[in-house]
Amino acid sequence: MNLIDEIKTRKTFAIISHPDAGKTTITERLLYYSGAIRQAGTVKGKKSGKFAKSDWMAIEKERGISVTSSVMQVYYGDYHINIVDTPGHEDFSEDTYRTLMAVDAAVMVIDSGKGIEPQTKKLFEVCAMRGIPIFTFMNKLDRDGREPLDLVSELEEVLGVDAYVMNWPMGMGKNFLGLYDLHNQRVELTHPEDANGEDFLPLNDAGEVEGDFAFKKSSIYTQAMEDAQLLREAGNEFDLEAVSRGKLTPVFFGSALTGFGVQTFLDAFVDFAPSPAAQTTQKDELVPVDSEELTGFIFKIQANMNPAHRDRIAFVRICSGVFEPGVDVTLQRTKKKIKLSHTTQFMADTRETATHSIAGDIIGLYDTGNFQIGDTIYSGKTEVQYPALPQFTPELFMKVAPKNVMKQKSFHKGIEQLVQEGAIQLYKTFHTNEYILGAVGQLQFEVFKYRLKEEYNAEVVMTPMGRRIARWINEEDLDQNLSSSRNLLCRDRFDAPVFLFENEFAVNWFKDKHPEIELTTLF
Template identity: 40%
Template sequence: MTANHANGHTHDDAVEAVRQGARRRTFAVISHPDAGKSTLTEALALHAHAISEAGHIHGKASRKSTVSDWMDMEQDRGISITSASLQLMYRDTVLNLLDTPGHADFSEDTYRVLAAVDAAIMLIDAAKGIETQTMKLFEVCRHRGIPIITVINKWDRPGLDPLELMDEITEKTGLEPTPLTWPVGISGDFHGFLDRETGEYVELTATAGGAQIAPEEHFAPDEAAARVGQDWTTALEGADLLSASGDDHDQETFLAGLSTPVIFAAAVRNFGVRRLLDILVDLAPAPEARNTANGETRALEEPFSAFVFKLQSGMDSAHRDRLAYMRICSGIFRRGMNVTIARTGRGFATKYAQQTFGQSRDVVDMAFPGDVVGLVNASALTIGDTLYTQLPVEFPPMPTFSPEHFAVARALDSSRYKQFRRGIAQLEAEGVVQVLRSDLRGDQAPVLAAVGPMQFEVADHRLRGELGAPIRLEMLNYSLARRTDERSAGTLNAERGVEVLERADGELIAVFSDQWRLQSVSRAHPDLMCEPFMAAKD
């Protein structure tokens, strides 16, 4: 082997990076809260044999927590607050599953996760159809050109008519739904499904509490008619209507973001989950060359590059460290290699590299394009950082959402002020909340800015429990923010119902009591800079 570069990146490395990248599928699950996202994540892990028993048990009193929901707040409330990274193996394909926060208050974190995936599963509650948060996340996927696989979940409960759901997908998203399976039995009476590719009836059998993989049996059409009678006839009629309308899967339109393959499932009973895994392997895109900040691309075979899309601390009380999640874009990652941080030009040693499975950690020695690796003790890294070896590169920055809720944070115990400052800095670095400061308020009273109020609850919970720095929050009467500059700051600060604060990255943020106040100030001072937050583009 002849090294192309000083660090030993070889022709063989380039070939292996491309080969291994082709085996990867990196995807996220997006949905409205309570659509069953964490349960689906658990079911996928079960079918990929990553766990031996699903964590969900019917009935809240006896419910176990799912492997991806590790924070005690998540387990108490039954919702996902943080993002989790799980790596699964199925049919010799490596599946990198990024579970995302389901609650709308954490949409900024979800947006960052979506920057790191190549496909998304849109999970829809059969009874509720496409809900508000799902549409918001769908728009992010559309903006980023992420192909979408649709799963109609909870078909074991009463819900909408399947054709009605197909019409809703078309009307609300503009995507052409192309069902790969069609339910046999109405919602609430889920026997199994018609596989539109083979024409077979796949019958599913529930297991106790949905803890084990649901057994499947395949029957020819004539056998299906004898087993389930009219339900099979109804399913065939629905499938015939789809075929007559041309609603058959087309890989080209799927990858172009024009159509979405659809399956029906009941994740809590592990129904339809194996079919979803097959779709991910057979249809979801593998990693490709990635756009850079200067409009060029970074090919998979080029030397190592990655970007940080999430920072997380407090995953384990025994590990007082910060984990930086990076998505590998090119080359081969080897634990211990020295990489360069594009933002600072400084080196970073990767001696401690891990892959996470929910809260648990395993050392990773080597990883490839599409993989997500956690770098430990990553205090030098920030969200959006590009890491590389040899050939310099920088990927587009992460967007920052416009906050709508604001509160002053003060330490309850003045003797723990050092812990308070350290904790605020940690939450700021992780993107739990935006932290705004001013000379007038001082460091002892930073302003926490959030997209949704539950972010304040998480900040308070973590500062109090994990960081030992309880706080008092004083809500401020501001409801929107705009970017501004030094020239405009003095005039804006003199206006009633307006305040200018500074973010850690040096950005000046003007906060206003309401839309009417913003309009009034803008009319009085049309030359001032008051720009809306802009999402970063690839």
């Protein structure tokens, strides 16, 4: 198989949703149907002890939430799939936004009982800005929910995207008979025992199931046929080019918890989702996927995925070329040459050494402190730099100090490694070198505190500072006498000077008094 044909087998996508819509559960089902795991887990699996494979962190298992993106590779038929399960909670949006820069498509999971929720809308808008193809899965049909027509209408009106219905529910909750599959021209039954053990029954030219089956006498089946006829006549046309531009979203219904409809969705997804394409550099130059030069960018750093070894993994999206162990690359930011010998890839809940990876694949580099989020690596002589990844300016701030002064070493090590992940920002006060943490949401502080204790045995005391406005200044404008309680002068972890202003009034007062000093939102 030549390189281009091999690249066509890659499907790299993120799963996005509002919290509790079923995002991690559908990830488990996709792993199960690929054969990567024998039994699908759930996010809240405390009684059975069987947790989701993508929720590897202790706090995720304890609290039943996803707080970090996780990457898994699986094989499905002839396809090599890279799945990224993202946090749904808005406090971890920055991790999700960066992850969306590293994928070629997105699966949007919607709770059929709730419809479009705020975080779903935000994440969709990020995908829309990048033109990422979106495949929609209306989840939780095993429960009673909203009318399917209302859900599709809301999808189009609120998100401003055209929808193409691939299958249609025949009832829901206790009266869920199955799916009327417009795309495959068949009916998929929840109770195949009612149809001589057949899971799928074909539709004739009139759009009906032939044969004498009890479910055909149900008004639910009749209503589904009428709805399907309406969709055929008044619905959007299927247009693969519009799908690839993110203008048309194929819509699937099903239940991730029971697995119903998930394999049908996966079969269609691998057929229609795009394979990796040429990436644009910061200079607006295209790097072909089959270039001889290995290139990629780091979109995530994660500490302690293996607590026994205190490792740190830098996740790289490969954009072109072929990775093989021992390849020499240049780190664009430092121009430093690095040999990539110690690498890994994640196969469900196991790790394997990456031996051959190409455009679209995501591999992990064991990092000793060389890499930062947003770094570009390249193997050739021509410098390549991919665009910068999104950064959020923190809004909430906490002073942090070790509870036990004898644990200073563990405290400093934990702080240093966890802030490199990019979810929490670290500052030091200019005069006293006190540690201050900045984040976009309160939950980030709770996770940070938990991980310091569990992963580094360092208990901390956090003192809230409330909301502050961070503004950076140039080094030549630095005057330590400008620091006050209203505009606290600090340095960030890259040693750049930054003011933490008490409020907008304090910012404006400072601007009026010091018009010669330029304030910026990010350094």
